[in-house]
Amino acid sequence: MKGAHQILAVAMFLFAFAQTLDIGIDKGTIYCSRETGNAVLHAEKGDHGYIVSGGYPEFYSTGGKSGLWCQIHIRVCSTCKVKVTFDKLSFGECQPESTTESESNSGGDWCQPGCDHIHLFEVDTPYDRITHRDYFAGNESDHYTSISGNIKIRHCAGNTSLEDERHFKIGFTVLDKTEQYQGLKYQYGFSGGELTSPNFPQGYALNGETFTYVIQNLDPYGHVRLTFDDWDIAKESTVKVYDGLSDNSPYVTLEHNKRPSLLSKFSTLVLVLSTGHSSDECCFHAGFKAIYEYASEAEWEDRPTVSCSEIHPLQGGGTLSFSGSNTLGE
Incomplete structure (x- = not known):
């Protein structure tokens, strides 16, 4: 029963003292770009950092290509969840093309064609069935707190003009559940x-x-x-x-x-x-x-x-x- 008592000890500590983030590790800046592709980030309670577009704060260019551009897979401890804040979403204003859920999930990328955006969802079933969310320029300053400790954040690129001023900065913090x-x-x-x-x-x-x-x-x-x-x-x-x-x-x-x-x-x-x-x-x-x-x-x-x-x-x-x-x- 050692594990059960350890869980209780953690709960007692959290109950007695306000949760502070400075006890965690600053994970710094993780770049999401075509070069990094898919990256896995492991983190523990209190850890925090940023996910940014390639070259941030400089603007990125997709060379006219569209679709799934890169992905950050966040895995945290079994007693943890993740709070995500969309600090900067500079994608330019546009309307995503009309699409059905099955079409948007072709190939498993869930990207909506037509606009740059961030797609977030939780990996484990059944959470993956209810948590798919898209974040466009108008969602800047929004936040999302996960149910579980297993989420994916994807950058979906649109075939917009190379001159568009595009970049993003997303903060994350690992919290106790x-x-x-x-x-x-x-x-x-x-x-x-x-x-x-x-x-x-x-x-x-x-x-x-x-x-x-x-x-x-x-x-x-x-x-x-x-x-x-x-x-x-x-x-x-x-x-x-x-x-x-x-x-x-x-x-x-x-x-x-x-x-x-x-x-x-x-x-x-x-x-x-x-x-x-x-x-x-x-x-x-x-x-x-x-x-x-x-x-x-x-x-x-x-x-x-x-x-x-x-x-x-x-x-x-x-x-x-x-x-x-x-x-x-x-």
Whole structure:
């Protein structure tokens, strides 16, 4: 269980301290040009840099050629995501030629004919089905934050005039995938919110990545209730929920066929989804949707019964509590 405790330790560190980028490595400037072709960039948490056109800040010329010009493939750590900012897109104003999705994907380059632009998408299935995006001159200053840590950025060239002033500068920063939720119990009404697995309900990728959710009741004597409304987890995946932020916090490993409700003993819950690996692209699991609520009481009198299993119901009618030793991991 060493890996699980390492993940929790990372979540604790991120929760206690604001994330800073100066701890990462400045990757400098990566040139995307006909000469560099396809390049792979590996990066870790906090790393940052720029992707620019060949010869930047000088203008480039395609010699009248069009189509896929170059590509940068960014691969980052399993607990990371990438934020991309389009700092400079000097392509000249033009309207891309009308095309269908199947035509634009001829040869697998996804370039739209007619205009210089940047095409971005996430590689892993099913994210690759929903993340294809084109960025033209009018998209300067836009940004994109990835779901996963595996993306491709492509420069697509149009057959425009050689005199056009064309260049681009794209910034990237590697971020942690931890999501944090904080709050207090209101005197009246509901106190909490909703969290979901990545790309819910269209499905998450079984690409060996990890997603962490930290839910903290700002009342140090308070508790957190967690109820899963939707639960469709792949057999390759593992979902663990830790009670507290200490390095020896008790945890439960949630079963694949039983969606639970949980009540913390301490003021913070840490949920860790490890997707696992699979090369099967025929079917996707929706993931989960959960409601969290900040509570003052250590008891949950109206706790819902949410287990889908009637053959082997969980003790207490499909619910879990961290106070029971039979639910804790080692």
